[in-house]
Amino acid sequence: xxxxxxxxxxxxxxxxxxxxxxxxxxxxxxxxxxxxxxxxxxxxxxxxxxxxxxxxxxxxxxxxxxxxxxxxxxxxxxxxxxxxxxxxxxxxxxxxxxxxxxxxxxxxxxxxxxxxxxxxxxxxxxxxxxxxxxxxxxxxxxxxxxxxxxxxxxxxxxxxxxxxxxxxxxxxxxxxxxxxxxxxxxxxxxxxxxxxxxxxxxxxxxxxxxxxxxxxxxxxxxxxxxxxxxxxxxxxxxxxxxxxxxxxxxxxxxxxxxxxxxxxxxxxxxx
Amino acid sequence: xxxxxxxxxxxxxxxxxxxxxxxxxxxxxxxxxxxxxxxxxxxxxxxxxxxxxxxxxxxxxxxxxxxxxxxxxxxxxxxxxxxxxxxxxxxxxxxxxxxxxxxxxxxxxxxxxxxxxxxxxxxxxxxxxxxxxxxxxxxxxxxxxxxxxxxxxxxxxxxxxxxxxxxxxxxxxxxxxxxxxxxxxxxxxxxxxxxxxxxxxxxxxxxxxxxxxxxxxxxxxxxxxxxxxxxxxxxxxxxxxxxxxxxxxxxxxxxxxxxxxxxxxx
Numbered sequence: 001x002x003x004x005x006x007x008x009x010x011x012x013x014x015x016x017x018x019x020x021x022x023x024x025x026x027x028x029x030x031x032x033x034x035x036x037x038x039x040x041x042x043x044x045x046x047x048x049x050x051x052x053x054x055x056x057x058x059x060x061x062x063x064x065x066x067x068x069x070x071x072x073x074x075x076x077x078x079x080x081x082x083x084x085x086x087x088x089x090x091x092x093x094x095x096x097x098x099x100x101x102x103x104x105x106x107x108x109x110x111x112x113x114x115x116x117x118x119x120x121x122x123x124x125x126x127x128x129x130x131x132x133x134x135x136x137x138x139x140x141x142x143x144x145x146x147x148x149x150x151x152x153x154x155x156x157x158x159x160x161x162x163x164x165x166x167x168x169x170x171x172x173x174x175x176x177x178x179x180x181x182x183x184x185x186x187x188x189x190x191x192x193x194x195x196x197x198x199x200x201x202x203x204x205x206x207x208x209x210x211x212x213x214x215x216x217x218x219x220x221x222x223x224x225x226x227x228x229x230x231x232x233x234x235x236x237x238x239x240x241x242x243x244x245x246x247x248x249x250x251x252x253x254x255x256x257x258x259x260x261x262x263x264x265x266x267x268x269x270x271x
Numbered sequence: 272x273x274x275x276x277x278x279x280x281x282x283x284x285x286x287x288x289x290x291x292x293x294x295x296x297x298x299x300x301x302x303x304x305x306x307x308x309x310x311x312x313x314x315x316x317x318x319x320x321x322x323x324x325x326x327x328x329x330x331x332x333x334x335x336x337x338x339x340x341x342x343x344x345x346x347x348x349x350x351x352x353x354x355x356x357x358x359x360x361x362x363x364x365x366x367x368x369x370x371x372x373x374x375x376x377x378x379x380x381x382x383x384x385x386x387x388x389x390x391x392x393x394x395x396x397x398x399x400x401x402x403x404x405x406x407x408x409x410x411x412x413x414x415x416x417x418x419x420x421x422x423x424x425x426x427x428x429x430x431x432x433x434x435x436x437x438x439x440x441x442x443x444x445x446x447x448x449x450x451x452x453x454x455x456x457x458x459x460x461x462x463x464x465x466x467x468x469x470x471x472x473x474x475x476x477x478x479x480x481x482x483x484x485x486x487x488x489x490x491x492x493x494x495x496x497x498x499x500x501x502x503x504x505x506x507x508x509x510x511x512x513x514x515x516x517x518x519x520x521x522x523x524x525x526x527x528x529x530x531x532x533x534x535x536x537x
Contacts, residue, residue, distance in 0.1 A: 008392030015389030019375070022386075026377040026419065089373040096337050097390040098362035262341045262355070265289050268334070 012099045016107030020077075020115065035119055038069055039126040045190060046131050055133075062127050063220050064189040064213060070120040070147060071154050071209055075180055077112035078105070078158035083165040083173040095267060101255060105162075109155045139226035142219040146212060146232065149239040153208035156246025157183075163257035166266065183207050188214075208242045211235040278348070279443050279475035280313040280336070285345035287331055305331040307499035308345070313492075315350075315442075318469055318476040320490030322483070324527055327496040329479040333447045336477070337367050350443060363391075366436030370448040372428035376421035380406075380431045383420060384438060391439045398438050405434040408467075410460050426457035433461065437468070444468075446478045450485060458485070465489055483519040493519075497527035 024031055042065035049058025085091040094104070127133065161179055164172035186193070186200055187209035193201060204210045215235035218227045229236075261267040287306040306328045313319040323329045334340040335347060338358040347354040352361045374383045381399070388398030403413065409430040420428055429449060436444060446465075450458040462485060468474050480486055486493050487507045494504040503510055503526045507519050514522035 011389045011392045011394075015386055018389055019378075019386045022378050022382045023375060088375055089371065090375060091373075092334075092337070092339055092369070093367075093373055093387075094390070096339055096362060096365075096367065097387075098359060098392070099390055100359075259341070262339065265331075265334075265340055267339055 009100075009103055012103045013107035013110065015099075016104070017111045017114070020111035024115070035122045038073075038119060039123050042066070042069060042123050042127060043130045046127055050131050058131055058133060059220060060217065061190055062131065062133060063217050065127065066120055066124055067147075067209070067213055067216055068184065068189045069123050070116045071150065071212065072180060072184070073116040073119045074109075074112045074151060074154050075158045075161070075183075076176075077115055078108050078155060079161035079176040079180070080165070080173065081108050082162050083169070083176075086165065086169055092268060095258070101258070102251060105155075105159055105251065105254070109151075109158075112155075112158075113151060135220065137221045137225040139219040139221070139228065142226065142229040142232070143216055145229060146215045146219065146236060146239070149236055149243065150208050150212035152243025153239055153246050156243060156248075156250040157208070159247070159250030160253045162250075163254045166254075166257045166261045169266075183209055186210070208239055208246075211238045211242075215239075277314055278312050279315045279317070279350055280311075280319070280477060281346065281348040282312065282332075283310045283346040285309040285332070285335065285347060286343045287328075287335065287340065288343060304499045306335075306342070309496070309499070309501050310345075311494050311501055311504060313475055313477060315475055316469065316473040317492070318465070318478060318490050320486040320493040321477060321479045321496055322481070322486055322493060322523060323479075323496035327527070328499040329496055330447060332496070333367070333369075333445050333477070333479060336445055337365065338362055363439075364441055365443045365445055366439055366441035367445040368429070368432050368436045368447065368449045370451050372420075372425070372432040374420045374428065374431070377419050379417045379419055380423070381416045383431065384435055387435050388438060393439065401440065402434045402438045405437050405464075406430060409433065409464055426453045429453060430457070430461070433464070440472075442474060444474050444476045446476060446480075448479055448481065450480065450482060458482075462488060483523065487519055495523060495526050502526055 042062075045065050046058055046061045049055070049061045052058075082091065085094055128135065157179075161176045164175045164179075166172065168175075182203075186196065186204045187207040188196075188204060189209065193204040193210060196204060212235075215232035218232055219229070220226055258267065285306050286304065286308055288304045291303065309328070309332065311319075321329050321332065331340065335342050335354070336349060338354060338361055341355050349361050350364050352364070354361060375386070378386070384402045385395050385399060388395050388402075391398075403416070406416070407413070411427065411430055415423065415427065420431070423431075429452075433449065450461050453461065465476060465478075466489065469476060476489070478486070478489060490507070492504065492506055493510060494501050495510070496502070503513060503522075505513065510522045510526065511517065511519060514525040516522045516525055
């Protein structure tokens with residue numbers, strides 16, 4: 001890859017961050033509303049632990065709320081990208097631009113990651129203020145590593161889900177939310193997966209969020225000081241493995257669906 | 272016969288049909304031909320007009336050339352690159368303006384244009400300078416560039432859409448009813464600009480329009496498309512002569528069998 005090609009590729013990936021930043025700026029009142037709602041929703045769950053005077057439960061709920069905010073924001077931003085473009089009417093222009101789909105999805109993921117970090121940080125500050133939690137024992141560098149590792153797997157899932165609104169403009173957007181809801185249910189966000197009905201439990205093993213939550217709860221140190229990163233290498237390996245499979249699979253699925261949409265005439269602004 | 276290297280657009284026996292959803296099917300036919308074997312070519316630097324009634328297949332054709340649709344059969348070559356195999360190369364060479372200016376309406380003209388520049392991998396400063404030049408030639412004032420697009424008139428949005436297409440300096444411009452809905456002054460601004468562009472840059476232009484006067488003014492040759500077929504082709508004078516009519520409007524109605532109407536197309 002020449003320096004010129006590299007520069008062009010970086011600009012193309014940056015285009016999606018640039019667009020996302022300016023759209024966020026223009027829709028700032030809605031962004032504040034969504035962040036406020038995310039905070040109050042998370043606090044409503046975390047305060048159940050405070051009401052029970054159970055720090056261990058509070059920390060379990062807070063960790064679940066924070067990680068779900070992070071992962072679901074990341075997922076939604078990518079999975080709904082095609083649906084958003086259709087609503088804006090810009091879908092055709094984005095898809096006829098000379099951007100390789102990998103670069104397109106990389107740019108989307110970078111913005112989604114930045115957005116998720118800001119959203120999660122907002123919720124974290126709010127939760128600490130509202131619950132008076134002591135997170136001084138948490139292994140923050142370890143948490144960061146696990147979250148980055150799980151980002152890959154979630155990006156892969158989200159890219160796959162982003163193909164759904166290409167298949168069917170309305171039903172596809174609905175299906176991305178159903179899929180997101182299923183992840184919330186099976187991944188043990190607020191409870192251990194062991195309490196799920198026996199027939200659902202095997203599905204929990206397929207969700208990257210299950211391993212993210214398991215590793216993060218150990219690193220936060222619920223009831224005990226946070227463990228070192230070496231104690232969660234099992235979860236980390238599974239997350240990286242899932243990322244290694246899901247990212248290329250997501251790109252493959254998206255590519256196949258895009259080609260199908262071009263054959264059937266579905267790739268249009270009005271759906 | 273023009274040699275293929277001198278051609279900007281080469282379309283041969285192009286076919287495309289769309290399958291109707293089962294609930295909309297009547298009888299046994301589950302698919303309709305939007306393009307039923309269309310052939311034409313456009314030389315480099317030529318402005319070619321494609322005119323047809325609603326549902327004639329104009330927009331389908333433009334969408335195939337824009338790499339947004341894959342044809343069922345036939346050959347499409349743009350500036351020597353075959354579609355869909357060489358779509359990555361083609362995308363660098365085409366600019367498109369559609370009937371509705373598709374923008375992020377909350378973003379300003381400047382933000383939308385810079386986004387496009389980055390998307391095409393251009394240096395933002397160079398692309399912005401070029402876009403601003405185009406907008407000034409189209410009679411727009413610089414103070415409007417920072418206002419959200421939703422606050423602009425349709426004419427202003429369409430001019431920005433033209434600036435966006437030209438920002439990448441494409442040798443081939445696909446214009447799908449670019450002046451529909453514009454006031455007479457804006458329409459004239461756009462037409463004058465397109466004439467100057469072709470003369471100055473040698474840009475090849477494929478124009479679909481419902482405006483016969485516009486087609487006569489801008490296009491060296493015109494093709495009439497009806498029911499997915501190219502039913503007549505030639506200069507405006509040749510078409511009038513072929514139909515034995517005094518106006519291009521009448522020639523259109525005579526040769527396509529349908530009156531022209533504005534609106535959504537196939």
